[in-house]
């Protein structure tokens with residue numbers, strides 16, 4: 214099955230609208246960088262690697278529409294700033310924009326047409342690199358999870374959350390491709406945005422991987438009743454000490470996994486590791502609209518005027534993480550030393 218999450222087509226960015234899944238497969242066409250920024254902000258496209266790729270394509274779109282060489286500097290600064298400000302937690306967004314900015318700096322004096330081409334090439338390379346990284350980490354993860362037949366995942370870390378293939382779901386895909394038996398994948402629905410029930414369940418069904426949907430409040434029950442052999446989730450940012458920011462509720466899964474002796478794995482490309490961020494306490498946590506909590510699919514489910522909280526992510530302490538599966542290696546504790554060794558030594562600080 215091929216899910217086309219994101220595509221560059223002759224100067225347009227085509228995105229599957231993830232807000233409409235699973236009921237409708239609708240594709241949105243972004244013709245300028247502002248539309249890409251809006252798509253990221255409103256979760257048409259979501260998932261750390263996918264929003265990084267979308268932002269990179271947004272930069273290429275921004276450059277493409279420049280007509281006068283004199284305005285390059287001011288327009289490009291606006292493009293970078295607008296895309297930077299879309300979502301704060303997923304470091305892949307800032308990582309991809311840093312890559313695009315380097316390309317911009319290296320080519321800004323070489324003529325407008327060349328600059329446009331170089332930015333488009335770089336965005337396409339970020340796209341291809343992400344798929345390649347997912348495939349590699351999927352293979353490494355499949356080796357690590359060998360023998361785990363009942364797996365639990367949270368949120369959506371699939372093809373929809375990346376340029377393709379997926380991270381946590383990439384591991385499951387690679388397991389299936391290698392002939393490993395998967396008896397059951399528990400997917401919790403992941404309130405409030407329901408990435409688990411709407412997106413992960415949809416992807417796994419299409420992939421013909423056995424999926425059992427549970428509500429978030431059932432996680433403890435399935436672990437306590439010994440129905441789960443391993444947990445694998447994605448990540449939005451991994452700090453230098455191995456603390457992991459991921460979708461709200463991940464911390465709860467990790468605590469339960471430790472309580473019940475279930476290994477808790479994080480699957481992410483090294484573009485999700487932020488060596489410039491010392492610990493989870495330094496990761497900015499996005500706070501989203503209260504409507505996501507008070508409404509489901511447009512219907513109000515809470516009384517008018519109720520106070521809500523809507524942090525989109527939480528941080529799982531590295532002591533709860535059994536291993537971090539990247540495209541370069543499976544990283545185990547001590548994370549501070551081993552993450553630095555595995556990732557490149559470049560240590561940019563992304564905010």
Ligand SMILES: CSC[C@@H](O)[C@@H](O)C(=O)COP(=O)(O)O
Pocket residue numbers: 259260261262303367368369370371374375379380381408446447448449459460461525
């Ligand atoms: C490979 S995706 C990893 C994470 O980005 C994913 O688990 C997640 O938390 C997505 O959050 P979202 O708010 O849907 O963008």
